[in-house]
Amino acid sequence: MTTISPTTALHKPMPTGRYSLTDLMRSEWTKLQSVRSTKWTLGLTVVIGLAVSAIATLETTSHWNSPGSTHFGFDPTSLSLTGVFVAQLIIGVLGVMVMSAEYTTGTIRATFSAAPRRTDVLIAKTAVFGFVALVVAMVTSFLSFFLGQALLTSPAIHATLSTPNAMREIVGTGLYLAITGLFAMALATIIRHTAGSISAFVGILLVLPSVLRAFPDSIYNEIDKFLPSRIGAAVLQIGPSGHDSFSPWVGLLVMLAYTVALLVVGGVLTNRRDA
Amino acid sequence: MLDYIASCTSTHDRSIVYTSTRTKSRAPRPTISHAITVKLSQSSKNVDATREGIAVIEAQGLTKHYGNKVAVDQLSFKVRPGVVTGFLGPNGSGKSTTMRMIMGLDAPSAGNVTVNGRHYRDLSWPLHEVGALLEAKAIHPGRSARKHLLMLAQANRIPGRRVDEVLEMVGLSDVGRQRAGKFSLGMGQRLGIAAALLGDPEVLLFDEPINGLDPDGIRWVRTFLRSLAKEGRTVFVSSHLMSEMALTADEVVIIGKGRLIVQVSVEELLAQSSRRFVRVVSPDVNPLRVALESDGATTSVEDDGSLSVRGKDHKEIGELAAQLSVVLYELTPQSESLEEAFMELTETSIEYHGAATASVATDDSVTTREAQ
Numbered sequence: 001m002t003t004i005s006p007t008t009a010l011h012k013p014m015p016t017g018r019y020s021l022t023d024l025m026r027s028e029w030t031k032l033q034s035v036r037s038t039k040w041t042l043g044l045t046v047v048i049g050l051a052v053s054a055i056a057t058l059e060t061t062s063h064w065n066s067p068g069s070t071h072f073g074f075d076p077t078s079l080s081l082t083g084v085f086v087a088q089l090i091i092g093v094l095g096v097m098v099m100s101a102e103y104t105t106g107t108i109r110a111t112f113s114a115a116p117r118r119t120d121v122l123i124a125k126t127a128v129f130g131f132v133a134l135v136v137a138m139v140t141s142f143l144s145f146f147l148g149q150a151l152l153t154s155p156a157i158h159a160t161l162s163t164p165n166a167m168r169e170i171v172g173t174g175l176y177l178a179i180t181g182l183f184a185m186a187l188a189t190i191i192r193h194t195a196g197s198i199s200a201f202v203g204i205l206l207v208l209p210s211v212l213r214a215f216p217d218s219i220y221n222e223i224d225k226f227l228p229s230r231i232g233a234a235v236l237q238i239g240p241s242g243h244d245s246f247s248p249w250v251g252l253l254v255m256l257a258y259t260v261a262l263l264v265v266g267g268v269l270t271n272r273r274d275a
Numbered sequence: 276m277l278d279y280i281a282s283c284t285s286t287h288d289r290s291i292v293y294t295s296t297r298t299k300s301r302a303p304r305p306t307i308s309h310a311i312t313v314k315l316s317q318s319s320k321n322v323d324a325t326r327e328g329i330a331v332i333e334a335q336g337l338t339k340h341y342g343n344k345v346a347v348d349q350l351s352f353k354v355r356p357g358v359v360t361g362f363l364g365p366n367g368s369g370k371s372t373t374m375r376m377i378m379g380l381d382a383p384s385a386g387n388v389t390v391n392g393r394h395y396r397d398l399s400w401p402l403h404e405v406g407a408l409l410e411a412k413a414i415h416p417g418r419s420a421r422k423h424l425l426m427l428a429q430a431n432r433i434p435g436r437r438v439d440e441v442l443e444m445v446g447l448s449d450v451g452r453q454r455a456g457k458f459s460l461g462m463g464q465r466l467g468i469a470a471a472l473l474g475d476p477e478v479l480l481f482d483e484p485i486n487g488l489d490p491d492g493i494r495w496v497r498t499f500l501r502s503l504a505k506e507g508r509t510v511f512v513s514s515h516l517m518s519e520m521a522l523t524a525d526e527v528v529i530i531g532k533g534r535l536i537v538q539v540s541v542e543e544l545l546a547q548s549s550r551r552f553v554r555v556v557s558p559d560v561n562p563l564r565v566a567l568e569s570d571g572a573t574t575s576v577e578d579d580g581s582l583s584v585r586g587k588d589h590k591e592i593g594e595l596a597a598q599l600s601v602v603l604y605e606l607t608p609q610s611e612s613l614e615e616a617f618m619e620l621t622e623t624s625i626e627y628h629g630a631a632t633a634s635v636a637t638d639d640s641v642t643t644r645e646a647q
Contacts, residue, residue, distance in 0.1 A: 015432050018399035027430035034422035035415055106413030109380055110423070110470060113407055114430040116379045116396040274381040 024115055024124035031107075032098065032128060041094035042132070045087045045177075046140045052083030053144040057151040064156045076159040077166045078236040080148020081173045085232065087140055088180045091133060092201045095184030098129050100194040108275050118270050122189065126263060130182050137177035145170050165237075172235040172248045179252065180205075180228065183259045189266025205229050231255050331356050331478055331509040332377060336386035339372050339533075346372045348533040349386065354511045356477070359504045361524030361541070362513035365621055369533035370513040371409070374482045377511075378407055390478055402431040406471030407480040411487060412463035416456025420447055420466050423455060428473055441469040460487030468496075479503055481512040485519060497523045517617035521545065531621040553589045555582040555596075556605035563601045567592065581605070 032038050057080055063069060102108040115121050145159075145166070152158035159166045187204075188197035209229050212220055224230055225244050231251035246254060330353035339347040347369040354360045364370050375381040377388050379395030390398070390405055398404050414423050424438040442451045445465040450458070455466065464487055471479055481500070485493045500523055504510045514520050520527055521541055529536040557563060560582045564574050572586035584592055589608050596603050 014400055014403045019401075019431050023430050023432050027426045030422060030426040030429055031415075031418075034419065034426070035417040037417065101415055105415045106410065107415050107418075107423075109375075109378075109409055109413055110427055111430075112380055113378055113405075113409075114402050114427045116398065116401055272382075274375070 019115060021120055021124055021127075024120055025128050027111075027114070028121075028124045028128040032132060035101070037097055037101075038094065041090055041097070042136050045090045045094070045136055046143065048090055049083035049087035049140040049144050049177075050147055052086045053080050053148045054083075054151055056080070056082045057148040061152055061156045071157070074157065075165075075169075075237065076149060076152050076157060077145060077163065077169045078238055080145050080152070080159075081141060081169060081236055083144050084141065084173050084177050084236075088177055088205065088232070089202065091137065091177060091181040092184035092205070093198060095129065095133065095181040096188040096194060096197040096201060098125065099185050099188035100192060100197050103192040104194055112275050119267055122263070122267050122270060126182065126185070129185055130178065133181035134174070134178040137181070138171075138174040140177060141170050141174035168248065169236060172252060175252050176232050176235050176255065179255050179259055180232075183228065183255070183262065186259050186262035186266055189263065190269055225251075226254065228255055228258070329355055332388070332390055332511060333392075334373070334377070334386065334388040337373065337376060337383055337388050338385040339369070339376060339381060340384045346533055347376070347383075350530065350533065350535050351386075352528045352535060352538050354509055354528075355526075356509040357504060357507050358525035359500050359510045359512060359523055361520035361527040362511060362530070363517060363520055363527050363617065364513075364515065364530040366515050368515075368530050368621075370515075370530065371482055372533075373530075374407070374409060374480055374513060377480060378405070378409065380409075400431050400474065402427065402433065402474030402476065404474070404476050405478045405480065406474060406476040407482075408464070408467035408471045408484055409480070409482050411460055411467055412455070412458065414455040414458075414463070414466065417454055419452050420455050420458070420469075421451040423466070424470055424473060427470055431474055433473055437473060437475075441472045444472060445469045461489060461492055464488055464492070468499075476508075478509045479511070481510070483513055483515070485514070485516075493519075517614050529617070529620055536620050551585075551588075552609050553584045553587065553592055554605060554607045554609050555584055555592060555603065556580070557582070557596070557601055557603050559601055562599050563592075563596055566595055566599055570595070583609075 057076075060079060064071075102111060111121060112118060145161075149158040149160070161167055161170075184197070184201045187200050188194070191197040191200060205228055209224075209227055212223060212227070215223075221244060225234070225246055231246060231254060234245040234251045235248045237248070245251070332354035334353075335351050337347055337350040338345070350369070350373060362370050362373070372381060373388075376383050377390065377395065388394075395401065395405065414420075421438060421442065424441065425435060427433075428435065428438050439448070439451070442448045445468050447462065447465055447469060450462065455463070458466065464484060468481070468484065471481065481496075484496050484500075488496060497519075500510050500512055504525070512520075512523065514523075521544075524541055526538070526540045527544065528538045554577075555563065560576070560580075564576075564582060567574055567584055567587060570587070572584050574585075575583050577583055587595075589606050593603070593606055596606075
């Protein structure tokens with residue numbers, strides 16, 4: 001009797017141990033698939049990615065024989081994947097909302113009531129969204145490739161999966177897209193507000209490069225390669241020549257490092273701040 | 276009012292209870308717990324018996340600053356199982372902040388609060404142990420009520436059928452698949468209550484649960500809270516309405532400006548507030564007033580010019596008036612309402628607050644007030 005406290009006389013057995021990451025990932029999966037914005041943004045990521053690739057490849061095909069056009073160094077794979085630069089904005093918006101919606105709707109208090117170890121919540125969310133983002137990013141990347149190649153009709157040249165570097169570019173692009181989504185989620189972990197996080201995300205991707213251009217070339221050329229947008233371009237081996245770029249894989253690692261660093265900062269803040 | 280202080284008993288033998296709680300949460304749950312529940316609900320009728328030794332929620336010197344604004348100020352109280360404990364205070368007195376600190380959502384600036392002897396963060400299965408309604412409609416408007424409950428259930432390994440059970444209990448079965456954004460405030464409250472019940476927890480916190488409810492809903496919540504307590508659970512419910520708490524709670528923790536005013540049983544509070552006084556209206560109250568006070572009564576002149584007399588009944592006052600040949604227009608025995616008692620208590624806290632410059636120690640805040 002001494003081991004039983006009447007203060008916790010429950011009416012059903014409790015599980016043993018304590019709530020685990022698996023429980024939290026199941027919960028995060030339910031959260032993710034139970035709001036419409038997820039399906040919309042994921043669908044749009046694929047559709048917009050494909051649409052932009054289609055326009056780019058159709059345009060190239062129709063002007064292939066225009067006078068004065070040279071096709072030296074033409075990379076059909078890279079061209080068919082250009083839609084990713086638009087798709088990354090949409091998956092980024094989803095990444096932001098996955099986190100910021102918890103705060104703006106107040107759901108975070110229910111979440112942390114069920115799982116007060118906040119780092120675990122963050123890990124579970126990152127894992128679930130990261131997985132979904134990766135699947136959608138790969139689908140976008142591969143479909144863009146196949147659609148683009150199908151639209152690059154003769155006389156334009158096209159690539160196949162066995163074309164040198166094609167696989168590397170497709171997979172690299174998919175990874176870049178998925179990491180960018182997580183990068184946006186990590187920003188929202190720190191900023192918490194939807195509008196602020198999206199502004200920061202778009203600012204880093206699109207505005208920061210133009211701002212840096214105001215610096216002297218000697219400086220610009222040095223720091224340019226660290227920009228997420230330049231890393232993305234390097235994966236596709238496009239961009240202004242004469243600039244130093246990371247190789248595609250190193251670039252992706254740098255991008256991943258940014259994301260992890262932001263998540264760590266976000267994790268520390270999440271644990272410190274009132275929910 | 277100082278009489279209330281006597282009821283604030285302090286117990287120091289809780290550590291034993293806490294230790295056993297810890298042991299138990301890891302061990303397989305014995306079937307004997309049913310017997311305990313029954314025993315508890317019987318003993319809970321005897322308030323004094325359970326007041327000793329058991330405190331499920333315990334705050335000690337709990338303090339919260341937002342910038343240089345003090346929301347909760349050295350608050351200490353204990354919440355016992357088997358009764359409904361009301362958490363009373365005017366709007367903005369720190370009730371919600373205190374609730375959030377209990378739930379580990381806001382970190383205290385100083386002090387400590389535990390549930391079953393542990394910090395909320397350290398609970399193994401939080402929803403199985405504590406259920407809370409903190410604010411209505413803190414739900415993603417695009418998510419259905421069912422999915423909202425499901426994602427919470429999954430986080431604590433609660434089976435999906437329990438979601439349907441709690442939806443049924445709060446009367447939301449028909450709208451469980453609708454998006455929560457369409458819910459009325461009352462439906463939002465019911466959904467919040469459903470979420471609190473998900474893990475069939477022993478400890479329940481409700482922050483202003485009747486806000487936005489219609490009279491039927493209010494009665495439902497009132498009955499519901501009482502039945503939860505009768506099952507031996509710990510029920511801590513905040514409100515800014517004294518009259519509501521008088522109907523629902525067995526005991527109240529009253530705060531004003533983030534400070535504890537008093538923790539007292541509703542019974543004692545009622546006994547206090549039914550203090551009788553006599554309303555006297557006369558064109559010439561002063562001679563009567565002087566005579567009454569020299570005779571040991573206390574009097575006060577109200578805003579409308581009437582005289583409130585305590586310590587003499589209406590017969591004695593009438594006879595005295597006749598002796599003095601004072602004309603009386605009205606001579607009415609009155610009893611003070613609970614709301615008035617509450618107002619009086621919280622107003623005093625504001626005065627007290629303005630006057631006191633020195634800080635007051637945690638556990639002694641009540642006794643310090645006694646000294647005032």
